Amino acid sequence: MRIKKETFKRMAEEARKSPQQECCGLLAGRDGVISEIFPAKNALESATEFEIAPAELFRIFRAIREAGLEHLGIYHSHPRGPATPSARDVERAFYPEAAYFVIAGETRAFEIRDGKVEELRIKIV
Numbered sequence: 001m002r003i004k005k006e007t008f009k010r011m012a013e014e015a016r017k018s019p020q021q022e023c024c025g026l027l028a029g030r031d032g033v034i035s036e037i038f039p040a041k042n043a044l045e046s047a048t049e050f051e052i053a054p055a056e057l058f059r060i061f062r063a064i065r066e067a068g069l070e071h072l073g074i075y076h077s078h079p080r081g082p083a084t085p086s087a088r089d090v091e092r093a094f095y096p097e098a099a100y101f102v103i104a105g106e107t108r109a110f111e112i113r114d115g116k117v118e119e120l121r122i123k124i125v
């Protein structure tokens with residue numbers, strides 16, 4: 001899975017700016033390369049879980065489509081660690097094609113499909 005350096009840095013910054021609660025958002029790009037970040041509000045305002053409100057999710061998906069991009073990933077932070085998906089993350093992973101990024105100091109990416117988690121290799125381009 002490939003991601004532009006600027007987008008990767010920006011995602012880590014979003015996590016740093018939000019030490020008290022999980023930050024979250026969507027990632028998009030073209031030809032399998034993630035190049036755009038769409039930060040969202042964590043509707044749960046929680047340090048241990050996140051949710052993007054349906055109206056905001058709809059707005060972001062529309063913005064992605066209007067920009068001629070594809071939805072390629074979802075990111076969120078774990079302010080208290082670890083940088084792996086929680087049981088709730090796995091349960092609520094509704095996009096099997098997306099790369100799930102988890103930021104907790106380091107940033108890691110996973111494919112979550114039918115309850116199975118596999119780590120993806122992040123290639124910064």
Ligand SMILES: [Zn+2]
Nearest residue numbers: 076085086089
């Ligand atoms: Zn999580």
